[in-house]
Amino acid sequence: LNPNHLGFNSIVAFRNRYCHFETIWIGNRQINVPVGFTNLAEIEMKLKKFAYRKTKKECLDLPDKLYVKRNIEFTxxxxxxxxxxxxxxxxxxxxxxxxxxxxxxxxxxxxxxxxxxxxxxxxxxxxIANKRLDTLLEICEDTDAKIIVWATYIYNVEQITKTLREKFGVDSTVDFYGEVSSEKRTEAIERFQNDPKCRFFVANPATGGLGITLTAASIVVYYSNSYNAEHRVQSEDRSHRIGQEKKVTYIDFVTPDTIDEKILGALKTKFKLSAKTMGEVVREWF
Structure with missing residues (x-):
């Protein structure tokens, strides 16, 4: 931290000024985790003294985003x-x-x-027997559009890739996650963007959510989400960026009254906090 900008010499002092903490136990270890924030107007005024920000919406004329929640019951x-x-x-x-x-x-x-x-x-x-794969296949069968499928866990990435290739052919699907080499990743992006036979891009947001362009897709499925708001925002924008000419539909798989809804609730809270801190309008999301 630069004390000339924010007035703090240490991250501890900064956290204590702007965060509320709750103590939890991890095994035999006690840690403090932030559960809320305070003095946001103050830090906003400090940031405005040396930071200038333009949003993507102000700079680019892009089609709208459409959000859909698909409820999936447990087996x-x-x-x-x-x-x-x-x-x-x-x-x-x-x-x-x-x-x-x-x-x-x-x-x-x-x-x-x-x-x-x-x-x-x-x-x-x-x-475990579940209905997510069947729901994904229904979506894939109901459209000819190219689809990105984001999944948090490697097991799901591999499972989805295998299922789509069995259903739609080996050339229909590429994957993009930690186990894929850099050469294969470059090939996957190229094929998805330019090969009509390649309809599905299956990836982990932690690996594929940054710095790549996937504007061939007009449907994005979140097979699962994580608590990481940056992963969510950045993965959405792989398809919603310069070169996109269609509206992009984002479909979230959610099992009601489970951890899925708690994760979405946490992401909403983070989006609201970010919007409030930056003086922006809160995004429309469900």
């Missing part, structure tokens, strides 16, 4: 495992056991179950 197996984790901090499937030891692990495991799998104590992955 009986998913519901049982999900409720077992919430109430007993453990669950079993086909003889394999999953346990959780703290709140952060519980959140992770609940989200994985919502996405159709869980990771056992031995770190093996157990697939």
């Amino acid at each position: 009986d197996e998913q519901a049982r495992i999900y409720n077992d984790i919430r109430t007993e901090a453990r669950a079993t499937l086909r003889g394999a056991e999953l346990t959780v030891t703290n709140v952060l692990t519980e959140i992770l495991r609940l989200h994985q179950v919502s996405c159709g799998f869980f990771k056992t104590k031995e770190e093996s992955i157990q697939p």
Whole structure:
């Protein structure tokens, strides 16, 4: 931090001035996590003294974004495992056991179950019968448009890629995530943008959400979301940027009354905070 700009010499003093904290336990360790923010008008005035910002909307004439939420019910197996984790901090499937030891692990495991799998104590992955893949296939069959599918977990990226290639042909789908080489990533972007046979781009936002152009897509499916607001904003803009001539539809897969809704709620809160800090209008989202 530059004390000449914001008046603080340390990040601790800065955090204490603008954040509210809550103490949580991670195993035997106690940590403070920010749960809210304060004095936003003050920091906004400080930032305006040396920062100037133009939004994408002010600079570019792009088509609108359209947001759609697709509710997906749990299968009986998913519901049982999900409720077992919430109430007993453990669950079993086909003889394999999953346990959780703290709140952060519980959140992770609940989200994985919502996405159709869980990771056992031995770190093996157990697939769970779910309706997300079927819903994705319905969307893909109902349109000829090119589609980006964002998924938080590598397991889902690989599962979706395999399923789409089996359904629509090997040339129909490219993937983009940590295990893909830089050469293959460049080839994936080129094929998706220019090859009519390549309709689906399946990726992880942490890897593919920054710095690439995917304007061939007019439909973007969020198979799952994470709490990372930057990943969400940046991944949306892979298709909504210079060169896009169509409206872009964003479809979020959400199971009602689960961790999915809590994640969306957290993202909304972060978007509102960002808009308030920067003096912008809050984005329309659901």
